[in-house]
Amino acid sequence: MAEVVSLYARLVRARVRSQLQYRTSFALDLVAMAGITFLDFVAVLVIFRNVPTLDGWSIGEVAFLYATSAMAFALTDMAIGHLDGLSQLVREGSFDLLLIRPRSTLFQVMTMDFQLKRLGKALQGLAVLVYALTLLDLAWTPGKIAMLVTMILAGAVIFGAVWIFVICIVFWSVEGRETANAFTYGGNYLAQFPITIYDAWLRRFLAYVVPMAFVSYMPALFILGKEDPLGLPGWLRFASPAVAVLTVLGAGAMWRHAMRHYRSAGG
Amino acid sequence: MRVYWEIARCGYQRYAAYPAATWAGVFTNMVFGFMRGSVLLALYAHRDEIGGYNASAALTYTWLVQALIAAIYIWGWRELGDRIRSGDIAIDLARPVHPQAAGLASDLGRALYHLLFRGVPPLLVGAVVFELTMPQTPLAGAAFVVSVVLAVAVSYGFRFLYSMAAFWLVDIRGVMVASAVVATLFSGFVIPVAYFPEWLAAVAYATPFPAMAQTPIDIFIGVLSGTEAAGALAMQAAWLAALLLGGRVLFAAGARRLVVQGG
Amino acid sequence: MIEAQELRKHFTVTARRGRLRRERRVVEAVRGVSFTIEPGAVVGYLGPNGAGKSTTIKMLTGILVPSAGSVTVLGMNPTTQRRQLARRIGAMFGQRVQLWWDLPLVESFELLRHIYRVPANRYAKNLSAFRDLLDLDAFLDTPVRQLSLGQRVRGELVASLLHDPEIVFLDEPTIGLDVVAKSRVREFLTQMNRERGLTVLLTTHDLSDIERVCRRLLIIDHGQVIYDGEVDQLVRRYGGECTLVVDLEERTEPLRIAGTHVAKMEGPRQWLRFDRTETTAAQIVAAVSGQARLVDLTIEEPDIEDVIRRIYARESPTPVGGGAPRLAQADPPVDA
Numbered sequence: 078m079a080e081v082v083s084l085y086a087r088l089v090r091a092r093v094r095s096q097l098q099y100r101t102s103f104a105l106d107l108v109a110m111a112g113i114t115f116l117d118f119v120a121v122l123v124i125f126r127n128v129p130t131l132d133g134w135s136i137g138e139v140a141f142l143y144a145t146s147a148m149a150f151a152l153t154d155m156a157i158g159h160l161d162g163l164s165q166l167v168r169e170g171s172f173d174l175l176l177i178r179p180r181s182t183l184f185q186v187m188t189m190d191f192q193l194k195r196l197g198k199a200l201q202g203l204a205v206l207v208y209a210l211t212l213l214d215l216a217w218t219p220g221k222i223a224m225l226v227t228m229i230l231a232g233a234v235i236f237g238a239v240w241i242f243v244i245c246i247v248f249w250s251v252e253g254r255e256t257a258n259a260f261t262y263g264g265n266y267l268a269q270f271p272i273t274i275y276d277a278w279l280r281r282f283l284a285y286v287v288p289m290a291f292v293s294y295m296p297a298l299f300i301l302g303k304e305d306p307l308g309l310p311g312w313l314r315f316a317s318p319a320v321a322v323l324t325v326l327g328a329g330a331m332w333r334h335a336m337r338h339y340r341s342a343g344g
Numbered sequence: 345m346r347v348y349w350e351i352a353r354c355g356y357q358r359y360a361a362y363p364a365a366t367w368a369g370v371f372t373n374m375v376f377g378f379m380r381g382s383v384l385l386a387l388y389a390h391r392d393e394i395g396g397y398n399a400s401a402a403l404t405y406t407w408l409v410q411a412l413i414a415a416i417y418i419w420g421w422r423e424l425g426d427r428i429r430s431g432d433i434a435i436d437l438a439r440p441v442h443p444q445a446a447g448l449a450s451d452l453g454r455a456l457y458h459l460l461f462r463g464v465p466p467l468l469v470g471a472v473v474f475e476l477t478m479p480q481t482p483l484a485g486a487a488f489v490v491s492v493v494l495a496v497a498v499s500y501g502f503r504f505l506y507s508m509a510a511f512w513l514v515d516i517r518g519v520m521v522a523s524a525v526v527a528t529l530f531s532g533f534v535i536p537v538a539y540f541p542e543w544l545a546a547v548a549y550a551t552p553f554p555a556m557a558q559t560p561i562d563i564f565i566g567v568l569s570g571t572e573a574a575g576a577l578a579m580q581a582a583w584l585a586a587l588l589l590g591g592r593v594l595f596a597a598g599a600r601r602l603v604v605q606g607g
Numbered sequence: 608m609i610e611a612q613e614l615r616k617h618f619t620v621t622a623r624r625g626r627l628r629r630e631r632r633v634v635e636a637v638r639g640v641s642f643t644i645e646p647g648a649v650v651g652y653l654g655p656n657g658a659g660k661s662t663t664i665k666m667l668t669g670i671l672v673p674s675a676g677s678v679t680v681l682g683m684n685p686t687t688q689r690r691q692l693a694r695r696i697g698a699m700f701g702q703r704v705q706l707w708w709d710l711p712l713v714e715s716f717e718l719l720r721h722i723y724r725v726p727a728n729r730y731a732k733n734l735s736a737f738r739d740l741l742d743l744d745a746f747l748d749t750p751v752r753q754l755s756l757g758q759r760v761r762g763e764l765v766a767s768l769l770h771d772p773e774i775v776f777l778d779e780p781t782i783g784l785d786v787v788a789k790s791r792v793r794e795f796l797t798q799m800n801r802e803r804g805l806t807v808l809l810t811t812h813d814l815s816d817i818e819r820v821c822r823r824l825l826i827i828d829h830g831q832v833i834y835d836g837e838v839d840q841l842v843r844r845y846g847g848e849c850t851l852v853v854d855l856e857e858r859t860e861p862l863r864i865a866g867t868h869v870a871k872m873e874g875p876r877q878w879l880r881f882d883r884t885e886t887t888a889a890q891i892v893a894a895v896s897g898q899a900r901l902v903d904l905t906i907e908e909p910d911i912e913d914v915i916r917r918i919y920a921r922e923s924p925t926p927v928g929g930g931a932p933r934l935a936q937a938d939p940p941v942d943a
Binding site: 080084087088091095169170171173174176177178179180181340341342343 | 616618619662665668669670671690691693694696698700703704705707709710714718721722723724
């Protein structure tokens with residue numbers, strides 16, 4: 078296990094080193110990333126210019142949801158955002174090369190790239206978080222701080238697992254790659270808002286199928302000290318890590334299924 | 345004229361060759377349509393009307409954005425920039441048709457395919473499931489179609505223009521990203537320009553971006569009608585002319601530079 | 608070392624007919640391939656495009672699961688023991704890059720070393736040996752994307768052997784290389800086979816690769832093995848006709864000698880075609896001397912390309928097993 082971790086670190090270091098070779102270009106990319114994603118928040122600001130609250134959530138609270146989900150998504154995007162290129166790998170037949178190596182194909186795919194410049198998206202999220210916290214004036218406890226860190230990390234894992242799960246579609250249809258976006262970028266979009274604004278079926282979907290509700294909404298209820306109009310049990314607010322583990326198991330199973338299919342149906 | 349028709353047909357076929365990709369795109373568009381629609385509806389719990397849009401208009405706006413997004417192709421277009429960087433543009437210079445005119449014909453062909461296969465399905469689904477605001481008169485419908493064609497052309501004019509940077513810069517990614525950021529926000533793709541604070545809306549209308557999406561959408565919904573609509577169409581045409589002209593000028597300068605310096 | 612028994616692979620291909628209808632066809636890419644490869648063998652794997660070569664190789668390396676039949680490589684089942692097998696085999700695909708594009712070549716080696724868990728001292732020993740043999744010093748620190756094709760191929764070859772595999776699968780390794788580079792690669796492979804007992808399975812369209820490097824040849828067509836035998840036996844047994852080119856003192860009538868026919872005449876020179884199994888060059892020379900004054904002569908061997916083309920043209924539904932060289936049909940008629 079330790080050996081795998083150190084190999085991962087080594088592979089990531091090699092990628093990052095080659096990206097940092099061009100300092101100015103990297104810095105510009107970082108800023109650009111932050112800029113593009115900030116647009117989403119501008120949209121949120123524009124919304125709140127027109128209404129005082131969104132289903133009982135103030136701008137500070139929605140900004141908090143936005144920031145935490147954005148940071149979680151950015152971390153995942155940094156580490157495995159390159160999975161979008163998996164379709165090309167499969168189409169060109171280069172995926173076969175991974176099967177010749179004595180390592181898990183999923184591990185190899187995950188370590189193929191690491192885009193440090195996407196950190197810009199995380200920094201933008203951090204800036205919005207600071208903005209949210211200044212608006213909110215919360216009473217911080219060690220528990221809440223721990224929850225804040227946990228929700229971002231667990232959120233990143235959930236996003237990652239969902240990403241891996243949906244990208245497996247390329248092993249059945251290379252052209253179907255874009256459907257994955259609906260779940261990954263779409264999921265990130267939905268996590269920016271309190272799930273109470275969605276229809277019941279969508280809420281349930283976000284809780285039990287693509288568990289975006291556990292990326293931002295549930296943990297936020299705890300940190301912000303809000304009542305849950307849906308009346309869900311209180312302990313669910315702490316369920317993010319468990320949900321993260323479940324999604325990882327699901328993603329692993331899906332990948333194995335995809336590998337069985339690929340190896341019998343051919344490239 | 346025949347040449348342009350053929351080029352447009354090729355543009356159409358290039359995308360028609362991948363139906364699975366189109367269906368994947370339609371699925372994603374519809375998912376986003378539902379999502380953004382849900383968020384907008386939550387706004388209307390408090391107010392009947394925001395920025396001149398009622399709830400139905402806001403939903404229509406959301407679905408139109410999803411229907412038009414593929415056809416209008418606001419970001420990610422790097423074909424021309426890549427051709428200039430690699431020097432392949434030299435081949436185009438030798439052709440009897442100007443690259444801008446050829447590119448516009450090809451893009452219109454592509455846009456037709458996307459309008460038919462990634463535009464109509466989401467719009468139909470949206471209209472069936474929700475109560476959308478449809479064009480009130482056949483004339484409005486016709487004006488909408490004209491506006492969409494102009495919007496695609498304006499988008500192409502803009503894309504052509506920013507691709508010109510490739511003649512001078514090593515890596516046009518920065519220019520592309522910056523244009524994508526600005527274009528996406530000001531075209532109304534993220535949130536209607538009508539929702540913007542006045543100062544920001546004024547800035548938006550000083551750019552060609554609203555002409556790429558907001559204008560046709562407003563004509564469809566009926567926010568712009570009668571003489572206002574005619575004026576909006578004229579404005580789109582004016583932006584188109586300006587962008588195409590600017591593009592031609594920069595292209596001539598860039599081509600000169602290329603020829604002088606060698607590939 | 609490699610045992611393939613009645614390997615079969617079929618694919619279901621869906622093709623679109625018109626607007627909406629879809630037609631599903633079953634394509635049988637490999638139809639009962641069997642062979643055994645001993646340790647230390649250097650085997651060429653040849654066949655027309657679409658014959659089933661890559662499909663077979665994929666089944667041997669664990670990339671594809673056979674539809675029927677069995678295969679063991681180094682005693683392991685490639686399907687269920689993919690990773691274990693991967694540690695002991697190497698592979699190189701001539702047209703696909705397995706090195707890290709943006710990194711210096713040596714860093715790719717370092718990364719592979721860790722992926723394959725090669726102990727430090729063995730890695731150092733291998734690397735220095737390969738550096739000498741393939742002259743890598745000049746470009747070890749160059750990013751892979753800046754390497755010439757010849758340099759990249761050398762790098763890929765090293766990459767496939769760094770972990771001391773027992774078998775290496777090479778798919779068109781010399782494609783696109785110039786004459787010098789090809790020769791280098793071939794010498795390297797021969798040396799590795801000789802010094803380290805490396806078993807080599809080489810898929811190629813280049814017949815010089817076969818002649819210079821391989822000792823054994825497997826020919827596959829339409830999913831079946833149609834030839835399995837030694838390379839040097841190939842020409843001797845299936846070469847068909849040889850040509851004896853005789854330079855006579857003066858132009859004469861076409862020579863009539865039993866077992867030959869005159870294929871061409873140019874002034875005093877005549878091309879006499881004969882079947883090796885019916886007569887010998889020595890007999891013909893004696894007969895010629897009896898009829899005319901012989902000034903000079905040359906023997907033209909059949910070209911391996913010719914031989915193989917003829918083999919492709921005579922393939923039949925009956926497959927061939929391993930062992931003694933034989934074709935599916937009886938020996939061919941004399942005329943090609």
